[in-house]
Amino acid sequence: MNKTLFDKIWDAHVVTTVKDGPSQLYIDRHLCHEVTSPQAFSGLRERGLKVFRPGQTLLTADHNIPTVEQDKPIRDEVSRYQVDTLAKNAREFGLTYYGLRHSKNGIVHVIGPENGFTQPGMTIVCGDSHTSTHGAFGAIAFGIGTSEVEMVLSSQCILQTRPKTMRVNFEGKLNDGVSAKDMALYMIWQLTTGGATGYFVEYAGEAVRNLTMEQRMTLCNLSIEMGARGGLIAPDETTYNYIQGREFAPKGERWDEAMAYWKTLKSDEGAAFDKEVTFDASQIKPMITYGTNPGMGMPIDGAIPELSAIDEAGKISFEKSLKYMGFEPGQKLEGKPIDYVFLGSCTNGRIEDFRVFTHYVKGKKKAGNVTAWLVPGSWQVRQQIEAEGLDKILEEAGFELRQPGCSACLAMNDDKVPAGKYAVSTSNRNFEGRQGPGARTILASPLVAAAAAVTGKITAP
Numbered sequence: 445m446n447k448t449l450f451d452k453i454w455d456a457h458v459v460t461t462v463k464d465g466p467s468q469l470y471i472d473r474h475l476c477h478e479v480t481s482p483q484a485f486s487g488l489r490e491r492g493l494k495v496f497r498p499g500q501t502l503l504t505a506d507h508n509i510p511t512v513e514q515d516k517p518i519r520d521e522v523s524r525y526q527v528d529t530l531a532k533n534a535r536e537f538g539l540t541y542y543g544l545r546h547s548k549n550g551i552v553h554v555i556g557p558e559n560g561f562t563q564p565g566m567t568i569v570c571g572d573s574h575t576s577t578h579g580a581f582g583a584i585a586f587g588i589g590t591s592e593v594e595m596v597l598s599s600q601c602i603l604q605t606r607p608k609t610m611r612v613n614f615e616g617k618l619n620d621g622v623s624a625k626d627m628a629l630y631m632i633w634q635l636t637t638g639g640a641t642g643y644f645v646e647y648a649g650e651a652v653r654n655l656t657m658e659q660r661m662t663l664c665n666l667s668i669e670m671g672a673r674g675g676l677i678a679p680d681e682t683t684y685n686y687i688q689g690r691e692f693a694p695k696g697e698r699w700d701e702a703m704a705y706w707k708t709l710k711s712d713e714g715a716a717f718d719k720e721v722t723f724d725a726s727q728i729k730p731m732i733t734y735g736t737n738p739g740m741g742m743p744i745d746g747a748i749p750e751l752s753a754i755d756e757a758g759k760i761s762f763e764k765s766l767k768y769m770g771f772e773p774g775q776k777l778e779g780k781p782i783d784y785v786f787l788g789s790c791t792n793g794r795i796e797d798f799r800v801f802t803h804y805v806k807g808k809k810k811a812g813n814v815t816a817w818l819v820p821g822s823w824q825v826r827q828q829i830e831a832e833g834l835d836k837i838l839e840e841a842g843f844e845l846r847q848p849g850c851s852a853c854l855a856m857n858d859d860k861v862p863a864g865k866y867a868v869s870t871s872n873r874n875f876e877g878r879q880g881p882g883a884r885t886i887l888a889s890p891l892v893a894a895a896a897a898v899t900g901k902i903t904a905p
């Protein structure tokens with residue numbers, strides 16, 4: 445039978461299946477952060493259980509950490525408690541932990557791939573919705589709840605209902621200045637935030653094949669924002685080259701064995717998907733969002749829809765959303781002054797994102813009205829930035845590099861955008877209050893963020 449890539453990986457991990465019910469799925473890799481793991485560890489403690497396969501779990505602190513003065517104790521009491529608890533759990537259960545001040549600390553979805561912990565053909569979970577990021581390597585990666593975190597810790601398995609499969613093809617070539625972030629915002633705009641609910645998405649087509657690993661991660665990261673369980677891309681030379689030599693990557697003979705398996709990881713010719721959508725990549729322009737969900741997007745030179753274009757059921761939430769954002773139906777946003785720029789997050793906090801941003805601002809100056817937060821996704825990203833001298837270029841242009849963490853992506857630390865202020869943000873969610881109470885988020889690519897940072901306005905790069 446012709447199988448999809450998803451089917452191949454899923455079938456290889458099913459331990460047993462409950463008749464007409466969920467499957468017991470074996471999990472290869474488990475990532476944990478401080479927000480969704482404490483109750484899971486407490487659960488183990490109460491039941492007197494150990495972690496079943498400690499080598500397959502990796503811990504990091506990211507959501508609650510400050511992005512300045514990480515050498516000092518965390519000032520916020522709740523955040524400090526969260527991070528201390530994770531450290532304590534790591535010690536007690538004998539798990540690898542990239543805590544604060546660890547040279548490999550960073551956002552959970554950045555550190556997995558950059559250390560080779562994330563590999564093709566694996567099942568990867570984390571108590572975090574953007575676990576879909578790891579699908580860029582040709583893995584089944586998805587977010588789980590805290591009770592499932594406990595299941596994985598204690599048994600290395602979880603119960604899962606098999607999702608439907610969907611393929612999204614991006615045919616043709618992207619235009620200059622258009623990135624994976626624009627592909628994702630375009631796709632969610634077209635398909636809506638519920639367009640992939642119940643599906644696991646495979647991304648394919650020429651424009652996807654041409655993406656670097658960093659860009660593939662950006663695309664897969666946003667799968668969840670259109671309701672998908674996850675997104676994945678078949679591994680190829682780009683994938684193998686990225687993984688080879690990283691800390692957890694297979695070495696020597698193990699590498700050859702792994703490669704033999706990885707090369708089988710693609711959807712067979714004629715494999716049936718429950719749904720298939722095709723986009724013309726050359727039609728995509730740099731994108732921004734104007735509303736309070738990632739589906740409320742438009743090309744940067746476009747206009748917000750008129751009220752008459754919105755269906756009856758959506759009118760109230762559309763108006764509420766525009767009111768929150770301080771925008772009008774039919775308004776164009778190009779030239780609109782902004783206050784903050786955030787470069788970072790598990791969507792766009794990788795080295796390539798910093799290269800793009802730096803290349804654009806080189807020789808220019810940050811606009812006086814803009815507060816810019818440039819937050820690398822990990823310490824390794826930050827070290828790479830410094831090794832390439834990007835920090836110097838940024839400094840000359842009036843920008844300062846911060847220390848790694850989730851930061852203003854969800855503002856669980858001190859990096860909060862003040863109420864009413866506009867932030868052009870490279871992160872993935874523009875929900876009300878996401879970047880701070882009353883903060884107004886405009887999602888965009890690192891390139892669009894760079895243009896806004898130097899002009900102080902929404903500007904086509």
Ligand SMILES: CC(C)[C@H](C(=O)O)[C@@H](O)C(=O)O
Pocket residue numbers: 479480507571572573574587854
């Ligand atoms: C805190 C965590 C549970 C959450 C998630 O699951 O996505 C966060 O990472 C986010 O991006 O909103």
Ligand code: SF4
Pocket residue numbers: 506507551552553572574789790791849850853854871872
């Ligand atoms: S960077 Fe943002 S989206 Fe990613 S894990 Fe952190 S809070 Fe969630």
